[in-house]
Amino acid sequence: MSYDFPDDLLHAQRDLDQATADLHALYATLPISAEPTEAYRDDRETGYWHARERPASPGWTEEQKRQVADARARRLELTSAVVTHVFWATLGGPDAVKARSALKHATEAAAEGPEST
Template sequence: MSGTLSSVADKQKTYDFPQDLREAQLELHQVQSALADLYKRLPWSIEPLPGWTHTKENGHFHEAARPDSPGWSDEEQAQVAELRTRQLALAESVVTHAFWSTCDDTPAARSALKHLHAQDEAAEERQALGE
């Protein structure tokens, strides 16, 4: 199976992405990851709200529960706002980059760019292992 995967990877077209586009995409991934990590640590509600429990006996399809939420602090709200603002700016920068007007298959190129950081990491790992 690994031979099949490598032959598919070998047939994929490569793109000469400009460095500023590569950097913007990488930072976008980093900001999205930081935002996701922050959301995981934050209480489930921005505002303080009481917890709740839904049971099948009460007519709900799935059982679910939430503890009381103390809400987000002003600092936490500011962190989320800052990351979301940066995420939007980076996404706009990537999507509107002049490079896309030079592509004959923009969706394929966009997909390749989204996965470029993973390919770079894999190449660095192979190089470190002497492959």
């Protein structure tokens, strides 16, 4: 089934996809822990059945914490715009679920461009 999504909903979903990618990219640049932590290594000798190890983390700076908070707030704002869009009131039950999935795929296809088909 094909859905005639409003332009503002498509734009909101594309922006949400980009905001999610931006947040993941930001996380990839940050230390492993938001708060300073010491390194640790655990194994069977220290009472753990599965070996695990983490390097020390200096924690996030105040600027990094602000960047994450801003990125998460933007993602939340866009998620709300997509989920509460008036378009969804025109559908019910399984059709709403199918349309939501179709919206995600519609923006993926648009991002890939016509040469990918």
